[in-house]
Amino acid sequence: MAESAVPSVAPASGSDSADGLSPQRLLEAYRTMVLARVTDERCLHLQRQGRIGFYAPLQGQEAAQVGAAMALRPEDWVFPAYREMAVALLRGVPLQAIIDQLFSDSSDLTKGRQMPNHFGFRAQNFVVASSPIGTQITQAVGAAMAARLRGDPIVTVPFFGDGATSSNDFHAGLNFAGVFKVPTVFFCQNNEWAISLPREKQTRSPTLAEKAKAYGFSGVVIDGNDVKAVYRTVLDARRRAVAGGGPTLIEAQVYRFGPHSTSDDPHRYRSNAELEAAKRKDPVLRLQRELKEAHGLDEAGDSKIWDDARAQLSAAIEVAEKTPKVAPDSFLDDVFATPTPRLAEERAAFEALVREGVIKP
Amino acid sequence: MTELTLVQAVNRGLFEAMRSDPDVLVLGEDVGVNGGVFRATEGLYKEFGADRVIDTPLSETGIVGTAIGMALYGLKPVAEIQFLDFIYPAFDQIVSELSKFRYRSGGQYPCHVVIRSPYGGGIRGGLYHSQSTEAYFCHTAGLKVVVPSTPADAKGLLLTAIHDEDPVLFLEPKRIYRSVTGEVPDGDGRVPFGTARLVREGTDVSLFAYGAMVPPTSEAAEKLAGEGISAEVIDLRSLVPLDEASVVASVQKTGRAVVVHEAARFCGFGGEVAAVLAEKAFYSLKAPIARVTGYDTPFPYALENLYLPNADTIMHAARSTVKAG
Numbered sequence: 001m002a003e004s005a006v007p008s009v010a011p012a013s014g015s016d017s018a019d020g021l022s023p024q025r026l027l028e029a030y031r032t033m034v035l036a037r038v039t040d041e042r043c044l045h046l047q048r049q050g051r052i053g054f055y056a057p058l059q060g061q062e063a064a065q066v067g068a069a070m071a072l073r074p075e076d077w078v079f080p081a082y083r084e085m086a087v088a089l090l091r092g093v094p095l096q097a098i099i100d101q102l103f104s105d106s107s108d109l110t111k112g113r114q115m116p117n118h119f120g121f122r123a124q125n126f127v128v129a130s131s132p133i134g135t136q137i138t139q140a141v142g143a144a145m146a147a148r149l150r151g152d153p154i155v156t157v158p159f160f161g162d163g164a165t166s167s168n169d170f171h172a173g174l175n176f177a178g179v180f181k182v183p184t185v186f187f188c189q190n191n192e193w194a195i196s197l198p199r200e201k202q203t204r205s206p207t208l209a210e211k212a213k214a215y216g217f218s219g220v221v222i223d224g225n226d227v228k229a230v231y232r233t234v235l236d237a238r239r240r241a242v243a244g245g246g247p248t249l250i251e252a253q254v255y256r257f258g259p260h261s262t263s264d265d266p267h268r269y270r271s272n273a274e275l276e277a278a279k280r281k282d283p284v285l286r287l288q289r290e291l292k293e294a295h296g297l298d299e300a301g302d303s304k305i306w307d308d309a310r311a312q313l314s315a316a317i318e319v320a321e322k323t324p325k326v327a328p329d330s331f332l333d334d335v336f337a338t339p340t341p342r343l344a345e346e347r348a349a350f351e352a353l354v355r356e357g358v359i360k361p
Numbered sequence: 362m363t364e365l366t367l368v369q370a371v372n373r374g375l376f377e378a379m380r381s382d383p384d385v386l387v388l389g390e391d392v393g394v395n396g397g398v399f400r401a402t403e404g405l406y407k408e409f410g411a412d413r414v415i416d417t418p419l420s421e422t423g424i425v426g427t428a429i430g431m432a433l434y435g436l437k438p439v440a441e442i443q444f445l446d447f448i449y450p451a452f453d454q455i456v457s458e459l460s461k462f463r464y465r466s467g468g469q470y471p472c473h474v475v476i477r478s479p480y481g482g483g484i485r486g487g488l489y490h491s492q493s494t495e496a497y498f499c500h501t502a503g504l505k506v507v508v509p510s511t512p513a514d515a516k517g518l519l520l521t522a523i524h525d526e527d528p529v530l531f532l533e534p535k536r537i538y539r540s541v542t543g544e545v546p547d548g549d550g551r552v553p554f555g556t557a558r559l560v561r562e563g564t565d566v567s568l569f570a571y572g573a574m575v576p577p578t579s580e581a582a583e584k585l586a587g588e589g590i591s592a593e594v595i596d597l598r599s600l601v602p603l604d605e606a607s608v609v610a611s612v613q614k615t616g617r618a619v620v621v622h623e624a625a626r627f628c629g630f631g632g633e634v635a636a637v638l639a640e641k642a643f644y645s646l647k648a649p650i651a652r653v654t655g656y657d658t659p660f661p662y663a664l665e666n667l668y669l670p671n672a673d674t675i676m677h678a679a680r681s682t683v684k685a686g
Contacts, residue, residue, distance in 0.1 A: 138426025146434035172423035
């Protein structure tokens with residue numbers, strides 16, 4: 001079953017075990033999950049310190065993201081929401097590129113245009129995210145239709161949360177996907193909370209996955225804290241989609257450990273007891289335990305993984321903080337392929353204001 | 362050259378684009394087997410098949426959202442929204458997504474979708490088959506908006522739209538789909554964006570119009586000539602980007618301006634034209650700028666002829682500006 005190429009981690013060595021991932025690849029999954037966890041914790045502090053403007057944490061969703069991403073190939077297209085940092089890492093996006101985006105420095109590929117977490121990395125087929133909820137779902141379906149028309153054996157994968165299942169584009173996207181039988185794997189991370197709205201108030205449907213039935217294809221619920229289960233399920237769905245078997249809706253059940261974002265205080269709407277219960281199923285600690293118990297990861301080896309992640313992160317932050325911010329007039333670029341006369345005029349007016357000292361960049 | 366109606370010219374443009382480029386495809390409601398409710402896509406399904414002429418479920422956000430995905434992947438989708446009045450379920454996809462992809466990705470993800478949509482009144486379509494809400498879209502950075510008023514421009518602007526690198530909203534004046542005919546070049550015949558069309562030269566007053574308002578504006582100019590008023594008629598046709606240079610130059614010559622559109626007046630496109638003139642041609646103006654527009658009401662079914670500008674109301678406004686100074 002050495003089926004899936006993983007772009008970012010070291011070449012997959014050894015054959016995958018019966019449940020889909022070799023010990024070596026499990027270790028790679030763990031490294032990415034640790035890097036995501038360490039980065040996440042640090043970024044919350046960076047925001048509190050005023051060093052970055054905003055942050056939307058992913059803690060609790062690492063196994064779901066990494067497991068799904070490991071089952072994909074580099075040529076597949078990911079349509080993320082704004083919490084999919086671990087997917088980006090697993091697909092080979094350098095941590096530095098992620099940190100550059102958070103700091104809106106001049107190396108940020110999105111040129112400081114968006115809030116932190118709204119990543120876009122064309123080289124890794126990681127389509128640029130936006131803030132509106134669910135809009136990427138129909139887009140992923142369209143890209144899958146295009147890929148099939150071109151004869152490309154790939155899948156598209158929109159990532160979204162439980163809240164997005166109430167959006168217009170969830171309905172439209174799944175409906176189109178069913179009608180046109182597209183190669184799309186819908187990956188829903190049900191983290192139980194859409195800001196303050198609990199999952200049971202989002203829909204009366206007992207599960208989110210069963211909504212797929214109404215669109216004419218299958219949905220499956222999985223434990224999103226189990227990286228192997230996620231991997232297997234996405235691999236299956238991918239294989240079926242590429243073979244012309246149509247889409248799948250996957251509901252990975254996870255829990256959002258952190259706030260919705262740094263602008264949110266979850267104490268207003270959920271209990272500590274609930275959080276503590278969820279943390280007992282922490283996906284990073286779960287994989288850590290398995291690697292220690294079944295695959296010979298020792299304390300020293302584990303500490304090194306965490307230390308390496310922290311060192312890599314500190315280095316990336318240091319680079320970002322030394323990199324100049326985006327150029328002041330760059331906000332006028334990329335509206336159109338070629339600026340309209342009106343935009344050219346506005347640029348000249350802006351430059352004049354700077355020259356005259358009215359605006360001080 | 363071939364004599365065509367405006368809707369035939371749209372159809373011809375689609376055929377030519379799809380024949381010359383396998384990446385061009387059409388999607389929308391009733392566009393395939395049925396050939397479109399206005400017949401704009403007639404015959405395409407037979408020639409290009411269901412893969413490239415896609416009958417979609419009834420969901421505008423689905424149409425535009427999937428078109429965006431296709432464009433990101435490298436195709437050139439031409440989406441039809443059956444009536445502009447029904448575009449709002451796709452407003453989020455157009456305003457938040459389509460128009461911002463290039464920008465928000467730092468240039469990594471251009472997103473070139475053409476959205477064709479019939480708009481405007483005068484067809485007894487009532488509240489929801491008549492509106493002219495181009496201003497919402499002209500206000501959105503990153504989106505081009507064009508409106509032909511002749512068959513040659515319908516085909517020429519459509520081909521330019523399909524070969525552009527940015528998203529384009531292509532508004533079709535359905536009131537004159539069949540009432541206007543004209544010679545259309547057989548070849549490519551692309552019409553560049555950002556250029557207004559001089560319909561008629563004049564020296565006393567400049568009349569600016571677009572889409573279905575061009576014919577009554579031309580009629581008004583002709584009648585005004587009989588009264589000794591020489592009116593210049595300019596078809597704006599490209600709202601974004603706007604040919605500001607031609608607008609300003611015309612008023613520098615005539616000193617008077619009347620802006621005509623069927624859309625509601627408040628925050629309508631005429632306000633932008635008036636603002637451009639106030640900023641760039643103020644010292645040439647001999648009279649206040651006049652607007653002849655729809656009213657700031659929803660679109661009325663039974664009384665649409667009273668709501669819409671016509672040659673008489675346009676003439677009245679032009680005379681007023683001439684009298685004013």
